[in-house]
Amino acid sequence: MCGILLCRDPGRQFNDEHVEFAEAQPIEIPGGLDAQARWIASTLPCIAARGPNFASWRGSAEYSTAWFSSVLSLRQPFTKQSLVVDGRYVLQFNGELYNDEIEFNDTQYIADMLARGEASIPDIIARLDGEFAYTIYDTEDQKYYFGRDAIGKRSLSYYVNTSKDQLYVSSVTGRVEDIEFRDCIAGIIYIYDAKNQHLDDSNHISDPYTVSPLVDENFTERGEHIEKLHFQLNLAVEKRINSIHPNHIENSPISVLFSGGLDCSVIVALICNQLSGKARKTVELLNVGFENPRTGLVPSDSPDRKLAIESYKTLQHLYPDIDIRLIEIDVPYEEYLRAKPKVIDLMFPKQTEMDLSIAIAFYFASKGEGSITDKSTKGKIAYQRKGIVLFSGLGADELYGGYHKFANKSFPDLQIELTRQINNIHDRNLNRDDKVIASNGVEIRYPFLDSSVVKFSTEDLPINYKINKLILRDLAATKLSLGSISQEPKRAIQFGSKSAKMTKDGNKHGTDRLT
Structure with a gap:
């Protein structure tokens, strides 16, 4: 995980400088006090929080551009950003790549392809398999390339003013009026072509996904499809585990956003199967619950x-050799109120009650401050x-028809509807979620949104296998012996954690804009 900020502005004087910031070093960049400069200054800490291990500022007077990058070190060897190639x-x-030919650092993998000049920049980007966002500036052609992967698993926003030849690209922007x-x-x-001051947004990595209309009326291929889906999901989890090798944390646990429901429990089971026989043996289940004054619930x-505790017991029984820890993250109402302005700022431009209730649940879950049950005393002890x-199990509902509103559709x-859902998940969920989760200096990975899983699930699975996630x-x-967990109904995180409708003004709707 990394943070990206690019600022092109011929009306601003960017000095030729390259400043590096070590871990925990304060970020200070000089500048004027106009609106753009104030926005840059306020955004730098948000970008730095996404990659707490390293940051750098690179300015160029010749190109009227500055780059600020932060790095969360997850691939060896450590590679500083931004990178001049x-x-x-x-x-x-910003992200993780899972191309088979990658041996070491994925950022360096892209840099090597650029240096070899074996393909155009759009062709190079189209080859990438993973969860990513990027900017590339070609100083020779004076063109800026930026964007997100085909699903949109990493956040990225932009502002362009062609009359002033301005281009800003950022992982997170916060609320900004000007x-x-x-x-x-x-x-x-x-x-963005700086010579002609023109933005071209007609280039696509791939065609949109289209869900197959195929119906297997008698479910004659049910067993075969289960085997194929299991293979694809298992491979997606394996790739996302094997690419974790931070040299600053030995054998660090794998964490899972955990409601106790079907989707996340499937991910936990697949992770535990992968960890058998490996040095990395700890899995943290992050479960969040809110004190809700409207309902009176703690x-x-x-x-x-309640569901997480039961599912945790099932998983412990299935995987006794894995150290599974259920982290119970309790959010008092006062703490919710303190965090609320920050979360609203992070998730911008999303501005509805529903967006807040989802975003703030992910914010506290990913922060991971809670308690676990001590195995010897059976009492609760503080745990970070x-x-x-x-x-995360995100994507299962969109791929396999998990939402209640799908139940009675032809x-x-x-x-x-499923075609629309998977092609719109970048806007509906992923941009918002990545902004709030990454603010805690962690990286989120989505096995259900692996390109091969999505391709198989949309193109090959019959549509009648996608009624209530059959x-x-x-x-x-x-395949995973999850018993009663396999029958758990869908419950949205904002209702399961009680982060929705926190005040006694209970007549608010999820689609209402925040006031």
Whole structure:
């Protein structure tokens, strides 16, 4: 995980300088006090928080551009950013790549392809397999390339003013009134030509996903499809585990955002299967519950907490050789109120009650300050999450028809709706979630949104396997022995954790704008 900030502005004097900041070193960049400079200064700490191990500021008077990058070190060897490649390109990369030919650092992998000049920049980007956002500046052609992967698993926003030849690109922007930022659409390679002061947004990494209308009326291929999905998910989890090798934390745990429900329990089971026989043996389950003054419930009464405890016991029984820790993260109402302005700022431009209730749940869950049950005394002891890579079950509902509103749709209508859901997940969920989760200096990974899993699930799975996640429930029961977990109904995080409708003004709707 890294943070990206690029500022091109011929009306501003960027000095030729390269300043590096070590871990925990204060970030200070001089500048004027106009609106853009104030925004840059206020955004730097947000970018730095995403990559707490290293940061750098690179300014160029010749190109009227500055780059600020931060790095969370997860790939050996450690590679500083931004990276100047072959004296021609300036590269910023945020994410993880899983291409088979990558041996070491994925940022260096991109840099090597640029240096070899074996393909155009759009072709290089189209080859990348993973969860990423990027900026690349070609100083020779004076073109800026930026964007997100085909699903949009990393946040990225931009502002362009062609009349002033201004371009700003950032992982997170915060609330800003004077600069109209837009979230990058997943899979588009944006190209800003500084010679002609023109933004081209017509280049796509790949075609949009289309859900197959195929129906297997008698479920004759049910067993075969379960086997294929299990293979694809297992491979997606394996790739996301094997690419974790931070040299500053030995054998660090893997953390999972955990409600106790079907999707995240499947991910935990797949992780535990992968960890058998390996040095890394600890899995942290991050479960959040809120004190809700409207309902009078305390965090331990939240539905997700009760379910998480039961599912945790099942997983412990299935994997006795894995040190599974359930971290119970209790959020008092006063702490919710203190964090609320920060979360609203981070998730911008999302501004609805529902966005806040989801974002703040992920914010506290990923922060990981809670308690675990002491194995010897059976009492609760304070515990801080140690894992810096978090896994999520996001994407299962979109791929396998998990939302309640899908239940009674005809197959043609369900095909249309699922196609829309998977192609819109970058805007509906991922941009917002990445901004708040990464602010805690961690990286989130999504096995269900692996490119091969999505391709198989959209193109090959019959549509009638996607009623109430039938295929995933079958997999959980038959391949992972998850028992009653495989039948758990869908419950949105804001209702399971009780982060929705926190005040006695209970007539607010999720779609209402924040006031």
